[in-house]
Amino acid sequence: MKIIDMLLKDQFTLSFEVFPPVREGNFDSLYSTIEELIKINPHFISVTYGAGGSTRDKTVEIASRIKNEFRQEVLAHLTCVQATAEDTAKILDTFKAKNIENVLALRGDPPKEEKAFLKPEGGFGHANELVEFIKMKDNFSIGVAGYPEGHIEAPNLDVDITNLKRKVDAGADFIITQLFFNNDDFYRFRDLSIAKGIRVPIIPAIFPIFNYKQISKIASLCGAKLPSKLHDKLCKVSNKSEEVEKYGIEYATSQSEKLLDNNIPGLHFYSMNRSRHVIQIIRDLHLPIQKSAPIPE
Ligand SMILES: Cc1cc2nc3c(=O)[nH]c(=O)nc-3n(C[C@H](O)[C@H](O)[C@H](O)COP(=O)(O)OP(=O)(O)OC[C@H]3O[C@@H](n4cnc5c(N)ncnc54)[C@H](O)[C@@H]3O)c2cc1C
Numbered sequence: 001m002k003i004i005d006m007l008l009k010d011q012f013t014l015s016f017e018v019f020p021p022v023r024e025g026n027f028d029s030l031y032s033t034i035e036e037l038i039k040i041n042p043h044f045i046s047v048t049y050g051a052g053g054s055t056r057d058k059t060v061e062i063a064s065r066i067k068n069e070f071r072q073e074v075l076a077h078l079t080c081v082q083a084t085a086e087d088t089a090k091i092l093d094t095f096k097a098k099n100i101e102n103v104l105a106l107r108g109d110p111p112k113e114e115k116a117f118l119k120p121e122g123g124f125g126h127a128n129e130l131v132e133f134i135k136m137k138d139n140f141s142i143g144v145a146g147y148p149e150g151h152i153e154a155p156n157l158d159v160d161i162t163n164l165k166r167k168v169d170a171g172a173d174f175i176i177t178q179l180f181f182n183n184d185d186f187y188r189f190r191d192l193s194i195a196k197g198i199r200v201p202i203i204p205a206i207f208p209i210f211n212y213k214q215i216s217k218i219a220s221l222c223g224a225k226l227p228s229k230l231h232d233k234l235c236k237v238s239n240k241s242e243e244v245e246k247y248g249i250e251y252a253t254s255q256s257e258k259l260l261d262n263n264i265p266g267l268h269f270y271s272m273n274r275s276r277h278v279i280q281i282i283r284d285l286h287l288p289i290q291k292s293a294p295i296p297e
Contacts, residue, residue: 002141004173013043013266020058036275046075064098079108084122104143128166135171146175148189152223179207201265209248212238
């Protein structure tokens with residue numbers, strides 16, 4: 001089913017992101033995580049697309065398995081990195097052949113060996129061009145990325161939202177946000193998006209923290225601020241992993257609770273290929289979704 005059809009029916013969507021493991025040996029563990037996540041009845045699971053090389057094939061393999069074996073709706077990410085329009089058309093054909101109906105269209109981050117994103121010859125320079133191409137090619141439901149604190153390369157939030165509007169004008173059906181830890185950033189971003197004429201659903205995404213070093217690195221890479229209360233608490237418990245995880249769950253639950261009171265179309269969680277903490281958060285949130293799916297103990 002297309003994600004836009006779920007959203008148009010005013011269906012609140014619960015979703016999780018997973019990524020293809022770098023090591024072959026970690027695939028069994030990823031599929032066990034996916035099985036656990038499916039037990040809490042999400043509306044879709046999204047699968048990231050690597051900056052290059054073999055993990056790209058893995059995106060298709062994992063997304064196809066989620067859709068066709070696990071019978072769970074899926075959102076396959078796709079980027080412009082190192083791809084010509086012809087390469088992209090082939091991947092979209094594979095998505096279609098595997099019954100994948102939803103694509104998250106991204107420009108992508110540059111591969112490790114490159115400092116900045118380079119528009120590939122015969123390819124696309126920005127996500128709006130990719131959205132346009134996908135729209136012309138086939139009947140996918142298309143999501144795009146939005147940045148509550150502004151994209152790290154954008155001169156300011158206003159310019160970034162103008163660029164977000166280009167993606168929507170090109171045919172994007174919905175927006176999933178970058179992680180953020182201060183809901184006011186999300187509300188401001190949503191208000192500004194609406195003021196600029198963006199009328200598609202904006203789904204906030206939550207990152208449950210379970211490792212202090214890891215979140216400091218991720219937050220600085222994507223330009224997300226850690227509010228001082230969160231930062232100070234994490235600093236205090238940084239070498240006690242259980243306490244970091246406990247506080248991470250509490251923080252993500254409280255952040256989600258407040259968002260749920262503020263008219264959001266869905267909630268997306270960056271699972272980092274782990275199920276335990278997101279299952280705990282969903283249980284603590286008492287989403288109506290639990291009525292139809294018992295939460296595993
Ligand atoms: C929900 C989510 C999922 C993600 N999944 C992946 C993934 O699977 N794989 C991966 O590699 N990365 C992923 N990313 C990271 C993303 O690829 C990076 O943030 C990347 O740097 C920007 O991608 P974008 O699609 O937002 O690019 P764009 O929308 O192209 O924006 C990139 C920058 O260019 C500016 N810009 C946009 N359009 C134009 C234009 N037409 N003219 C001039 N300037 C413009 C924007 O303001 C922004 O600063 C994800 C991010 C999010 C939020």
